[in-house]
Amino acid sequence: MPSITFIHPDGRAQSIAAGEGDSAMRAAMSNGIDEIVAECGGSAVCATCHVYVDENWIRKLGPVSDDEDELLEGVATERLPNSRLSCQITITPELDGLVLRLPERQV
Ligand code: FES
Numbered sequence: 001m002p003s004i005t006f007i008h009p010d011g012r013a014q015s016i017a018a019g020e021g022d023s024a025m026r027a028a029m030s031n032g033i034d035e036i037v038a039e040c041g042g043s044a045v046c047a048t049c050h051v052y053v054d055e056n057w058i059r060k061l062g063p064v065s066d067d068e069d070e071l072l073e074g075v076a077t078e079r080l081p082n083s084r085l086s087c088q089i090t091i092t093p094e095l096d097g098l099v100l101r102l103p104e105r106q107v
Contacts, residue, residue, distance in 0.1 A: 001017040001018060001019060001020070002017070002018050002020065002091050002092070002093060002095055002096035002097075002098070003015050003016070003017055003018070003096055003097060003098075004016055004018045004024060004027055004028075004091070004095070004098045004099075004100060005097070005098070005099045005100070006028060006033050006035075006051075006100050006101075006102055007054075007099065007100070007101045007102060008035065008102055009035065009102055009103070009104045014031075014033065016028070016030075016031040016033070018091040019091065020091055020092060020093060021090065021091065021092075022090070022091050023042055023086065023087045023088070023089060023090055023091070024051070024086040024087075024089040024091060024098070024100060025038050025042055025049040025085075025086040025087035025089075026042065026087075027091060028049075028086060033102070035102035035103065035104075035106065036048075036049050036051075036086060036102070036106070037049065037106040037107065038086075038087060040087075042087040043087075044067055044068065044071060044085065044087060044088060045071070046071075047071040047072065047074050047075050047076075047085065047106075048076075048106040048107060049085050049086040049087045049106070050072070050075040050076070050077065050083060050084075050085060050086070050103050050106060051083075051084055051085075051086045051089075051100040051101065051102060051103070052080055052082050052083060052084075052100070052101040052102075052103065053082045053083075053084050053089075053098075053099075053100060053101075054082075054098075054099035054100065054101065055082060056099070057095070057098050057099060058081075058082050060094060060095065060098075061084065061089060061095075064084065064088075065088070068084070068085050068088050071085060072084075072085065075103070075106075076103070076105050076106050076107050077103040077104055077105060086100065
């Protein structure tokens with residue numbers, strides 16, 4: 001199973017196993033990553049699953065869709081060039097080792 005490392009706002013790193021085909025959001029929720037709220041359950045309408053993708057990984061993700069781009073305008077913390085919605089990141093073997101930083105708040 002691919003591994004994802006979440007970096008909590010306090011700098012603590014937490015690595016979890018993520019199922020292929022799952023979203024990073026689902027993997028986080030299944031592993032008790034509390035900073036991911038995911039109010040809409042992955043329907044891409046809430047923007048409460050915001051993460052900052054480690055710069056070494058940003059080019060390995062697919063492009064931001066128009067819908068995701070629009071939602072990222074409404075995230076609770078500053079939108080940065082590496083901001084993504086974790087429900088829109090699908091885990092593949094190529095993403096083994098992905099590092100995602102968690103924002104301080106989602107709402
Ligand atoms: S879970 Fe709602 S937009 Fe990602």
